[in-house]
Amino acid sequence: MSFDLEKIRGDFPILSTQMNGKPLVFLDSAASSQKPKSVIDTIRKYYEAENANIHRGVYYLSQKATEKYEMARIKTSRFIGAACAKVVIFTRNTTESINLVAQSWGRTNIHEGDEIVLTELEHHSNLVPWQMLAQEKQAVLKFIPLNQDSTLDLSNLDEIITERVKLVALAQMSNVTGTIHDLSAIVRRAREVGAKVLIDGAQGICHLPTNVQKEDFDFYAFSAHKMLGPTGVGILYAKEEILDTMPPWMGGGDMISKVWKDKSTYADLPARLEAGTPNISGVIGFGAALEYLESIGMQEIRNHELELLQYALDRLEDFGGLELYGTNDLSKRGGVISFNFPGVHPHDVGSILDEEGIAIRVGHHCAQPFMDFKGIAGTCRASFYLYNTKEDVDSLLVGLKKVKEIFGRVLKR
Amino acid sequence: MSLSDSLYQEVLLDHYQNPRHHGKMEHSDLHQEGVNPLCGDEVELFLKLNGDIISEISFVGKGCSISQASASMLTDSLYGKTISEAKSLIHEFKGMLLEDKLPNFSEDYEDLESMEAVKKIPARIKCATLAWNTLEKAIGK
Numbered sequence: 001m002s003f004d005l006e007k008i009r010g011d012f013p014i015l016s017t018q019m020n021g022k023p024l025v026f027l028d029s030a031a032s033s034q035k036p037k038s039v040i041d042t043i044r045k046y047y048e049a050e051n052a053n054i055h056r057g058v059y060y061l062s063q064k065a066t067e068k069y070e071m072a073r074i075k076t077s078r079f080i081g082a083a084c085a086k087v088v089i090f091t092r093n094t095t096e097s098i099n100l101v102a103q104s105w106g107r108t109n110i111h112e113g114d115e116i117v118l119t120e121l122e123h124h125s126n127l128v129p130w131q132m133l134a135q136e137k138q139a140v141l142k143f144i145p146l147n148q149d150s151t152l153d154l155s156n157l158d159e160i161i162t163e164r165v166k167l168v169a170l171a172q173m174s175n176v177t178g179t180i181h182d183l184s185a186i187v188r189r190a191r192e193v194g195a196k197v198l199i200d201g202a203q204g205i206c207h208l209p210t211n212v213q214k215e216d217f218d219f220y221a222f223s224a225h226k227m228l229g230p231t232g233v234g235i236l237y238a239k240e241e242i243l244d245t246m247p248p249w250m251g252g253g254d255m256i257s258k259v260w261k262d263k264s265t266y267a268d269l270p271a272r273l274e275a276g277t278p279n280i281s282g283v284i285g286f287g288a289a290l291e292y293l294e295s296i297g298m299q300e301i302r303n304h305e306l307e308l309l310q311y312a313l314d315r316l317e318d319f320g321g322l323e324l325y326g327t328n329d330l331s332k333r334g335g336v337i338s339f340n341f342p343g344v345h346p347h348d349v350g351s352i353l354d355e356e357g358i359a360i361r362v363g364h365h366c367a368q369p370f371m372d373f374k375g376i377a378g379t380c381r382a383s384f385y386l387y388n389t390k391e392d393v394d395s396l397l398v399g400l401k402k403v404k405e406i407f408g409r410v411l412k413r
Numbered sequence: 414m415s416l417s418d419s420l421y422q423e424v425l426l427d428h429y430q431n432p433r434h435h436g437k438m439e440h441s442d443l444h445q446e447g448v449n450p451l452c453g454d455e456v457e458l459f460l461k462l463n464g465d466i467i468s469e470i471s472f473v474g475k476g477c478s479i480s481q482a483s484a485s486m487l488t489d490s491l492y493g494k495t496i497s498e499a500k501s502l503i504h505e506f507k508g509m510l511l512e513d514k515l516p517n518f519s520e521d522y523e524d525l526e527s528m529e530a531v532k533k534i535p536a537r538i539k540c541a542t543l544a545w546n547t548l549e550k551a552i553g554k
Contacts, residue, residue, distance in 0.1 A: 020416075344478075345476060345478060346477075347452055347454075347537070347540065348421070348477050348478050348479070351417065351420070351534055351536070351537055352417045355415060363451075363452055364453055368453075377475060377476065402417070406417060406418070406421045406426075407421070409423065409426060
């Protein structure tokens with residue numbers, strides 16, 4: 001199927017709305033993507049005609065809801081190349097998926113003096129849970145350092161990932177700079193020392209063809225809302241032999257086998273790690289999002305973003321005077337551009353662009369250690385997805401010109 | 414005049430670019446730090462008092478033009494004024510931004526009116542009020 005941008009844009013109702021009287025230019029998909037009509041309709045249909053709790057009722061509606069919920073799990077396992085559906089655990093978001101690993105696997109397997117390796121480019125959701133675990137267990141956090149172009153400096157990998165390391169946890173793709181990390185070298189080294197590898201796929205899975213078995217990830221965490229699905233649905237994949245050893249982390253309904261007054265036995269996977277009524281409509285809607293992405297093709301989406309990225313980087317270079325972060329090697333970069341306007345705070349840039357109907361993200365992007373590394377307060381971030389166009393990039397440049405005009409009055413002095 | 418033109422007027426940009434009473438102060442009587450954790454704006458206020466009078470005031474900080482210009486305007490407005498004047502000015506400034514009251518500043522404080530445009534951009538109101546909340550903490554309600 002060819003990549004029909006006009007048709008794709010027509011599938012997203014929000015893209016034809018106006019912002020401050022101007023056409024919406026949405027360049028913040030790295031924070032949360034927009035949703036196609038098929039996802040919105042699927043959720044609406046569930047509430048209008050199919051709503052019931054799952055795994056409990058003997059009546060038709062409950063069985064239908066259960067079937068659709070479990071079908072979304074099967075679709076998810078196929079989408080990421082997992083061996084079977086029961087290794088897909090639904091949570092609320094990427095953050096909860098990572099906390100699940102920290103609280104269940106981490107508390108069981110991380111002991112005093114053990115080491116956890118992260119990078120200096122991690123999102124807070126793949127940093128703070130490990131800080132909390134390390135404090136509790138007297139474990140040690142270590143960081144793979146960065147090169148100036150925001151790629152990982154892997155030159156001392158063997159000294160960083162030693163026999164004491166039990167876990168290496170890092171993002172597939174940075175939400176700040178768009179850097180796509182060379183995971184194969186890290187996975188290989190982790191295997192040599194017997195460490196597990198957790199990949200924060202929040203930014204990766206939505207942009208890159210990904211196969212968790214081929215790439216040999218132990219844990220893979222991501223969210224539905226960055227890949228055209230609804231908010232409130234997170235996913236944790238882990239290898240079956242690891243999940244089998246993980247104790248429950250939240251107790252309650254659905255995760256049990258038998259319950260007495262003083263003790264309980266626990267259900268098999270995946271129910272053991274999914275206590276309580278889940279986000280049923282969200283998971284079913286996520287199934288529709290996966291179908292939509294598959295109908296376009298992840299490689300086609302990647303190619304489209306690369307074209308936009310090249311176009312945008314060229315135009316931003318030509319604009320002059322902007323500070324751009326991230327590597328110029330596009331094979332190591334997804335459709336995210338972080339930049340600064342020297343002398344102008346990112347929040348001021350964001351407000352002026354907002355008035356032009358242009359939505360970008362400004363600030364530290366929940367990656368404060370990276371901001372410290374660069375010695376900056378934050379960045380302006382424009383991020384692309386399958387529905388963005390070169391005209392969106394042109395609008396961004398017009399907006400930036402306006403910023404230059406307004407602040408030029410004082411910056412020249 | 415567009416929204417950003419009315420907000421980013423000469424007076425705001427001038428305070429941002431040439432902040433008044435900027436710098437740390439040794440041996441201050443009152444010292445207070447304020448931060449907006451979500452955006453990372455920071456303001457640190459220093460005051461010296463002579464009885465009830467603010468005999469010296471200064472600030473340091475980092476952040477967007479609105480947060481820093483607002484801090485500059487605050488120090489400029491309150492230099493040599495009394496604590497009770499400061500309290501009523503905080504009240505009036507926050508009333509303008511948070512309760513949609515019309516500004517009614519005396520001539521001494523006329524720069525502050527330029528901040529009224531911020532209320533049309535709700536996401537930035539916390540930037541404008543940061544220094545004022547910090548001062549409120551420093552002198553107590």
